Amino acid sequence: MDTHDNYQPHPATRPKPSKIYCLSIPILFLAISLSFFTKTSHYFGIQHLKSTLTSNPTYFQELLGFLYSNQNPTKTQQPNHISLPSHCVLWMAPFLSGGGYSSESWSYILALDENMNKTKFKLSIKQHGDLESLEFWEGLPQETKNLAVKLYQTECRVNETIVICHSEPGAWYPPLFQTMPCPPTDYENFNFVIGRTMFETDRVNAEHVKRCNRMDYVWVPTDFHVSTFVQSGVDPSKVVKVVQAVDVDFFDPLKYEPLDLVSTGNLVLGSRKKDLDSKTGFVFLSVFKWEYRKGWDVLLKAYLKEFSGIDGVALYLLTNPYHSDRNFGNKIVEFVEDTGIEEPVKGWAPIYVIDTHIAQVDLPRVYKAAHAFVLPSRGEGWGRPLVEAMSMSLPVIATNWSGPTEYLTEENSYPLQVDRMSKVMEGPFEGHLWAEPSIDKLQLLMRHVITNVAEANMRGRRAREDMIRRFSPHIVSGIVTDLIGNLLDRMI
Numbered sequence: 200m201d202t203h204d205n206y207q208p209h210p211a212t213r214p215k216p217s218k219i220y221c222l223s224i225p226i227l228f229l230a231i232s233l234s235f236f237t238k239t240s241h242y243f244g245i246q247h248l249k250s251t252l253t254s255n256p257t258y259f260q261e262l263l264g265f266l267y268s269n270q271n272p273t274k275t276q277q278p279n280h281i282s283l284p285s286h287c288v289l290w291m292a293p294f295l296s297g298g299g300y301s302s303e304s305w306s307y308i309l310a311l312d313e314n315m316n317k318t319k320f321k322l323s324i325k326q327h328g329d330l331e332s333l334e335f336w337e338g339l340p341q342e343t344k345n346l347a348v349k350l351y352q353t354e355c356r357v358n359e360t361i362v363i364c365h366s367e368p369g370a371w372y373p374p375l376f377q378t379m380p381c382p383p384t385d386y387e388n389f390n391f392v393i394g395r396t397m398f399e400t401d402r403v404n405a406e407h408v409k410r411c412n413r414m415d416y417v418w419v420p421t422d423f424h425v426s427t428f429v430q431s432g433v434d435p436s437k438v439v440k441v442v443q444a445v446d447v448d449f450f451d452p453l454k455y456e457p458l459d460l461v462s463t464g465n466l467v468l469g470s471r472k473k474d475l476d477s478k479t480g481f482v483f484l485s486v487f488k489w490e491y492r493k494g495w496d497v498l499l500k501a502y503l504k505e506f507s508g509i510d511g512v513a514l515y516l517l518t519n520p521y522h523s524d525r526n527f528g529n530k531i532v533e534f535v536e537d538t539g540i541e542e543p544v545k546g547w548a549p550i551y552v553i554d555t556h557i558a559q560v561d562l563p564r565v566y567k568a569a570h571a572f573v574l575p576s577r578g579e580g581w582g583r584p585l586v587e588a589m590s591m592s593l594p595v596i597a598t599n600w601s602g603p604t605e606y607l608t609e610e611n612s613y614p615l616q617v618d619r620m621s622k623v624m625e626g627p628f629e630g631h632l633w634a635e636p637s638i639d640k641l642q643l644l645m646r647h648v649i650t651n652v653a654e655a656n657m658r659g660r661r662a663r664e665d666m667i668r669r670f671s672p673h674i675v676s677g678i679v680t681d682l683i684g685n686l687l688d689r690m691i
Contacts, residue, residue, distance in 0.1 A: 286320045286687055287355035291381040292365035292395075293329035294347065295336050298488075300328060302583050304365045304395075305343065306444040310672030311679060312346055318680050319687055320361070323353040327379045328366030338558030340449075357388050361686055363418075365395040368410040375406075390690050391415045395441070397424050399492060399578030399601055400623060400631035403431035412437065418682075420581045421605035439682065442605065443581050444675035447667045450563050450590035457568035458561065460515050460551065467528035468535065469549030470508060480511040481649045484569035484593075486584035487576070489518045489527060494575040494598070494636060499534060499550075501575070501641035508546035512649060517553045517565060527552045566591040571648045571655060575615055575641050578633040579603055586670060589662035594655035596644050600634040606669065611662040613648065613655075616640045 292304030311322060324347070336344070364371050364381035371394060372380040386392050394414040396407075403411070411417045411433045418441040419428055429435045460482065483502070487493040495516070506512050518527060531550065557565060566572070572588035572595045579585075579602040586606065588595050597603050599614035607614045617634040648655045668674070 284318070284320050285356070285359050286690065287323055287353070287360045288320050288363065288683060289323045289325065289355050289360050289382075290363045290365060291325045291327035291379070291383075292363075293327065294324055295326050295331040296329035297332050297335035298329065299580065299583055300366055301335070303443055303581065306446060306672070307365075307675070307679060308346070308350070309343070309446060310444040310676035313672055314676045314680065319684060321353055321355075322350055323355050324350040325379065325383075327364070327381045328370040329378070334556050335559075338556065338560065340560050343559075357384070358390070359690075360389050361391045361393065361683060362389050363393045363395055364414075367396055368394065368407040371410050371413075386413060391686050393418060395419075397421075397580035397602065398427070398628070399576075399580050400628050400633050401427060401620070402631055403428055403433065404628070404631075405432075408432040421602050423601055423604055424580075441678060441682065442670055442675060443583075443586070444672045445583075445586040445590050445666050445670045447590050447663070447671045450566070450587050452563075452567055452591045452663075455563045455567045458564035460513075460553070460565070460568045463555070464515050464551030464553045465528060467531050467550050467552050468503075469513075469547040471549075480513060481571070481652075482569045483512065483514045483645065484517065484566065484572050484588070485514070485574055486517045486565075486572075486588075487574060489520055489530075492577050492633070494577050496534065496538075497575040497636055497638055497641065498573060499531065500538065500540065501638050501645060502548065502550070503535065503540050504638075505642040505646055506548035507543035508548060510548055510649075513549045513551060515551045515553060515569065517557065519554065519556075525554050527554055562587070563591060566593060569593060570652075571596065571645075573641075573645065574598070575636040576601075576603075577621075577635065581605075586666060589659070590666045592656075592659040592663045594648055594659040595662060596641065596648065598634055598636040600636075606665065608665075611658055611665050613644045613658070615644060 290304065290308060293301045294304055294308075295301070308322070308324060311318070315322065339347075362382040366381065369375040370378050370381060372382055372385065374380050382389055382392050392414055393416045394411060395418045396411075397420055398407075408428075408431050411428065414437060416437050416439050417428065417433060418439050419425055420441065420443050422440060425438050425440050428438050485495075485498060487495065489495065495518075498514075502514050516527070519525075531552070553565075566588050569588075570593075572585070572593045574582070574585060574595075574597050576582070576598050578600065579598075581602045582597065585595055585597050585603055589606070589611065594613065595607075596613040596615055597607060598617065599607060600617050616637045618637045619635050620632045621635045623629050623631045623633060
């Protein structure tokens, strides 16, 4: 690697460009306009989304001009009757995509928005890093949609802007796949450029290390990531731990009635005669995308070996495809047959799959319907469903490795022991290591939770207390605001 190719001037010595304006309308509008030709069934919904995010018809024309000319746009600044700071934070993330980075980015934006009266900067957002999902947008709370409209229309001047690229490094400028680049132009055009990212394995690959070192700073969520990034070659002076926020007000168990899981889920194993809900039995819940890393195989083995149809338990899997089809029922049945797990004399303990879209506004009701949350993952960047479940006062069983070590304790959860480390066998992280959680210990913990309900509930209550104390929007927005404020002081 030629170090000269990676050299970036220190932020304090960067040349500043002449005054130009960042387009604050997202690349989303181009994509959804073109999607009319290939996805006509979504046309009217997408047109509504376009008209919702901006009411100014000239924005889209300006976006097209920017894309085709690839030059600094010129535009007349609109009169602003509200006094706003001149310095701007442009947060670029998959806001309209759903998934981990999307939910995490919204956690920061919502946290910052609650405390904007205390900041010395204005905030703007742009879609970046993943495809847009109309389904996800429609499921957002109305107040979040209103905020998105406002922030998408906030203008930033490049030479007064800090850019935060909240995505995996392959999406950073220049991107390795088709997406709006972050930063939108070269790094030297902005005051500071910060990467926000994480990984689920024991290291960062060489290309991503190179991209991290181009950033002024790289924000990672846990001490685990500080260690793995630095050990992989990212400049230690650039790596900063910034924990993730969880909306403890939204995920508040006192505000919701449980969702009817029996009518929502599809029974894939066990007898419907043994149907259980939160009032008649013990419900385990797991939320994940269907991929090997999430440890669904570990969960199924432990659950089916430990319980039978007379135990009064049910397992609900809220899942969605990850480079696969939606035929989860057949996948589970085939897995059980291939692994040779014998059916108990009293029949299988029931397993339900929820593979329909659950709107964000209804997600707390899913957690409310469960008695315990379990996720024996092989590796997590943060583990957003875990902190959501903990915020909902659920006792949590989760692998005691990677991102969740930032918040799992013996007092607020049931950390799951790791048997060994194993190699990632395929995909972009082939050859990296991740954890193999103990199936035997998972069986014991799941049995322990259903036979020690009072203790489990006490840990669930402690979990919510810890979420409020350490990761509430108020706490995290203070951390982020202080970091950005320090950078702004260097800009003056």
